[in-house]
Amino acid sequence: MHAALDVGVRAPLTLLIAPPGTGKTVLLSDWVRRRRDDGTAVTWISGHAAGSFGRMLEQAVDRDPSDPELVVVDDGHLLSATVLAELALVLRKSPHALRIVLASRYDLPLPVPELELRGLALTLRSRDLRFTDAEATELVKAHAGSATAEDIRLFQANTAGWAAALVLAARTFAASGEVRWSLVNQGPVLDLFLGETVSTLNERVQAMLLSTFGVPSVTAELAAALSDDPDAGAMLAELAGNGLLVTAYVDGPGAEPSYRYHPLLVELLRRRVAANAERARIVAAAQHRSALYYENRGDSVGALRSALGADDPALVARIVLSRGPELLAAGELELVAVALGVVPVEDFPHLLGVRGLLRRASGDVAGAVMDAAAADRLTGERDAPTPEDDALEADAVLLRLWKSRYGWHDVRSAIDGARSLLSPDSGSSDAVLGPERLAWLLIELAAAETWADDLDRASAHLGEALVSARMAAHSRLIAGGLVHRAVVQYARGQLRNAARSAREALDIGGDDLPPEYAVRAYVVLGFAALGDLRRDEAWRWYELVAMTASAESDTVIGALRATLRGVLLIEDGRLDEALSELSADPAAAGPLPSFLARDLALLRFRLAVLIGDEDGAAGQLAELDRVGSGPEAELLQAMLSIGEGDLRATVRMIDEVLAHPGIYPPVASAAASFRTVLLTRAADPAAAEASLVDTLNRVAPQRIVHALIPAGGEPVFLDQLRAYARSPNPHPFAAIALERLDGYRSKGGVTLLARTRPDTDAVPDRRLSAVVNGAQIRLTGREADVLDQLALGNSYTETAKALFITENTVKTHLMALYRKLGVEKRSAALRVARGVGLLRPAPAVETGLPAAQGSSPGAFDGQGRLR
Numbered sequence: 001m002h003a004a005l006d007v008g009v010r011a012p013l014t015l016l017i018a019p020p021g022t023g024k025t026v027l028l029s030d031w032v033r034r035r036r037d038d039g040t041a042v043t044w045i046s047g048h049a050a051g052s053f054g055r056m057l058e059q060a061v062d063r064d065p066s067d068p069e070l071v072v073v074d075d076g077h078l079l080s081a082t083v084l085a086e087l088a089l090v091l092r093k094s095p096h097a098l099r100i101v102l103a104s105r106y107d108l109p110l111p112v113p114e115l116e117l118r119g120l121a122l123t124l125r126s127r128d129l130r131f132t133d134a135e136a137t138e139l140v141k142a143h144a145g146s147a148t149a150e151d152i153r154l155f156q157a158n159t160a161g162w163a164a165a166l167v168l169a170a171r172t173f174a175a176s177g178e179v180r181w182s183l184v185n186q187g188p189v190l191d192l193f194l195g196e197t198v199s200t201l202n203e204r205v206q207a208m209l210l211s212t213f214g215v216p217s218v219t220a221e222l223a224a225a226l227s228d229d230p231d232a233g234a235m236l237a238e239l240a241g242n243g244l245l246v247t248a249y250v251d252g253p254g255a256e257p258s259y260r261y262h263p264l265l266v267e268l269l270r271r272r273v274a275a276n277a278e279r280a281r282i283v284a285a286a287q288h289r290s291a292l293y294y295e296n297r298g299d300s301v302g303a304l305r306s307a308l309g310a311d312d313p314a315l316v317a318r319i320v321l322s323r324g325p326e327l328l329a330a331g332e333l334e335l336v337a338v339a340l341g342v343v344p345v346e347d348f349p350h351l352l353g354v355r356g357l358l359r360r361a362s363g364d365v366a367g368a369v370m371d372a373a374a375a376d377r378l379t380g381e382r383d384a385p386t387p388e389d390d391a392l393e394a395d396a397v398l399l400r401l402w403k404s405r406y407g408w409h410d411v412r413s414a415i416d417g418a419r420s421l422l423s424p425d426s427g428s429s430d431a432v433l434g435p436e437r438l439a440w441l442l443i444e445l446a447a448a449e450t451w452a453d454d455l456d457r458a459s460a461h462l463g464e465a466l467v468s469a470r471m472a473a474h475s476r477l478i479a480g481g482l483v484h485r486a487v488v489q490y491a492r493g494q495l496r497n498a499a500r501s502a503r504e505a506l507d508i509g510g511d512d513l514p515p516e517y518a519v520r521a522y523v524v525l526g527f528a529a530l531g532d533l534r535r536d537e538a539w540r541w542y543e544l545v546a547m548t549a550s551a552e553s554d555t556v557i558g559a560l561r562a563t564l565r566g567v568l569l570i571e572d573g574r575l576d577e578a579l580s581e582l583s584a585d586p587a588a589a590g591p592l593p594s595f596l597a598r599d600l601a602l603l604r605f606r607l608a609v610l611i612g613d614e615d616g617a618a619g620q621l622a623e624l625d626r627v628g629s630g631p632e633a634e635l636l637q638a639m640l641s642i643g644e645g646d647l648r649a650t651v652r653m654i655d656e657v658l659a660h661p662g663i664y665p666p667v668a669s670a671a672a673s674f675r676t677v678l679l680t681r682a683a684d685p686a687a688a689e690a691s692l693v694d695t696l697n698r699v700a701p702q703r704i705v706h707a708l709i710p711a712g713g714e715p716v717f718l719d720q721l722r723a724y725a726r727s728p729n730p731h732p733f734a735a736i737a738l739e740r741l742d743g744y745r746s747k748g749g750v751t752l753l754a755r756t757r758p759d760t761d762a763v764p765d766r767r768l769s770a771v772v773n774g775a776q777i778r779l780t781g782r783e784a785d786v787l788d789q790l791a792l793g794n795s796y797t798e799t800a801k802a803l804f805i806t807e808n809t810v811k812t813h814l815m816a817l818y819r820k821l822g823v824e825k826r827s828a829a830l831r832v833a834r835g836v837g838l839l840r841p842a843p844a845v846e847t848g849l850p851a852a853q854g855s856s857p858g859a860f861d862g863q864g865r866l867r
Contacts (some may be wrong), residue, residue, distance in 0.1 A: 003716070005027075007122065008101065011115075011121055012091060012121065013112070015110075015112065015123040016028070016120070016129075016810050017105075017106070019126065020197070022162060028074060028101065040454075043069060046074050047076050057087055065097045070101075072100075073103065075105075075825055076103055077419075077759065087110065091115060127247075131162075133153075136161060140169075142170075144170040144174040147670055151173065159674075191632050194707060199337055202522045207282055210273065210279055213266050215290070218258065220233025220237075222293065224545055228286075236259045240257075245261065261284075283803045287306045288306075290306035290310075301327065304336075304339055308342060309661070313347075316339050321350055324354035325354065325471070329480070336354070349378055352378060353371070371399070375392055375396035375688065376396055379393045380543065397421050401445055405448060405555065409450060414448055417442070422442075439465045439478075440465075440477060445458075446459075446484055450491070451556065463485075475508050475510075479508045479517055480514075482505035483518075493665035496702040502521035502524040505517065506521050514551045519548040519550055523542075523545045523561060523564060526545065531704045533741070534707055545561050546561065553596065559586045565598060567706075569581060570610065573747025575607065575782075576805040582603060585600070598624065601620045601624045601627065602632070602666075610748065611752065613781045617640070621633045628642070632663060643756065648682065651678050651682070655733070665704060668696060669699045670708070673695045674752075709746055714753050718742065725738050757857050766840070770837060772820065772821055779817070782805075783817050786803070790829065817829055
């Protein structure tokens, strides 16, 4: 600044124009002292006592202009009109007779533009006096040495480099030790700094500032709209040119500038509005214009916020009715709640639907149900529908669809009502629905259709929802459509597509994605990870599902969660925990959708096979038939026929069912891999390789490698896959499948293929039924496993570890065994079981020593332990 003044005083006039507190006097005092130290004569004149300045001007014309006196005038805005007129005259007639540095709080009636064009004047303004971050740090540290960089950043943000404000903030901090912004609570300070400056602005400029100060950043177009003054842009440009009160920002070359107001100016204007009814009226009128401006541009948040400041309940009600669902879908629950507090539903009954949606989104289920019922009654009473009626009906339909998924409204009736509203003949205007309300309605309709097993219509409506949501650029609704589509894709066995939709939803929704949407993505990604045999990742996705509150109340997600956990428990060998998890259906609003019932039945069937529960397996086949998965049940029944020993017959049965179209891909893939093992066992390498290729063709598109787990546990399958992957022209997915399966093993239970394995590692057949004491008994597969552990002499703890169950579960099975065998202790149980053929023959023990007298290898001692 010293250098700038040094340059300026080479010309007749140097002006320093800035509001009070910006450092004008401090700067000039320091500069004058330096000049005097250098031997320059400088006269200092204050505007409070400028009589001598007038006489100096009278003499200036007659003075030799080659060496004019250097004069500094502080507080030049206090100069009288007569003195200013005399100064203007001298500057026009004999400018070279003067060297004046004049500081003022605002522009004075002097011929500055004329002099600047001739290179005879320099003007420094507020922007030149604004403290940079580095300068602010030095200034604050001079008054508050303990202030941290973060404290100084806060001060700088609230003062925008205003020197005196920085000093006051620093002194307040030094005195209190608290990091707070207290200057805005000091009315006299604001009046001192800005009151006079603002008061000197003409009425149009003040009205423009009052109309626009509530906007964080204002363009010329917006300022004109809010103030209803076409010259608002020019006013802003002039204020920005002066420096401190208004700052202009330009994003790039050719871009229109946007303007921001100094925080202290905003606070001063806010105080003035609060204290003056006429100014408050100006602001309210500007807020009304602002609401219309933002509404016309599709900015619903800006429109409603402005409407709340317009003191016009009818305007607020109209915007809430038209934009409420859009705002709620975007997560603006608090804003809508504030608006509904301003416009009571009792006075504006068409807002019942919006309030119901707000209560639903806020977790007030009872309130949402009551509002939904009230909205239904109101829509039933209308005679000549109005646009407001149409909006209310759309919201009522949204709430009915939501209730139908919880059993509080008939799902078919809700779906029919939504389809009727969306039909071209309904008379509902697209303008009334809007793309956001339409997208939400279509998503809810698709969710209900998914529940009602109409996956084709659900998929079509989700496609329409995504078109509407993308047209509105509404990220939450886009994400909502994607996660519901992911569930539909999962239901159809399109696991890879489902994962892609879920990931896209998480990417688009980010941290703002509502839990009811995010949890759908989590569970689908859990199944996708499991399908690709990434078990640890699947557990991580499951944990996210389990931590989401909506997983408990959403029946679809509850069923998917239980299914995912059941599969993971089976993979970890925790079969008893899986059995407990899958022992009952999730709480549901009526029968589960067929795809959920199908998946649960398939998983329960797998578990029954692993624990040797033939009755349980048969029951799940019947359940699959009941829920419309007859072909899948036939395929599983064909696989069960392996127990009859005719491999070719089993293969033929599997082929016959696989020829039917539309079989659930995971089941079809598992059956194809099962058939591959059987053909390998039957020593038919050509047919086995063809079956392997068919298996890979079924698995590869959606990466459902998990379906290969039973076959993957068979050495012959892995050997064949390994050899095929190394062949000259293998299937592209062969190497991937091999890499996934090689080394991966499920930890619990015995598969059908393992039970019928013809090599030495095969599990021998064993009887589960026998006649004991004249009565027919039948052991469960798990009871038989416990009996085998008893025969090995294992303790409760050892048995629990071997079977991946708890000791209490071991005791429960043991008591059931004792009851069925009619005994009370271990030794008797083993004796009776061996006598009726329920116990596997003990393996021969090669000791290298002759058997003891009276015993044989594998015999048991008196405590039931292997000798």
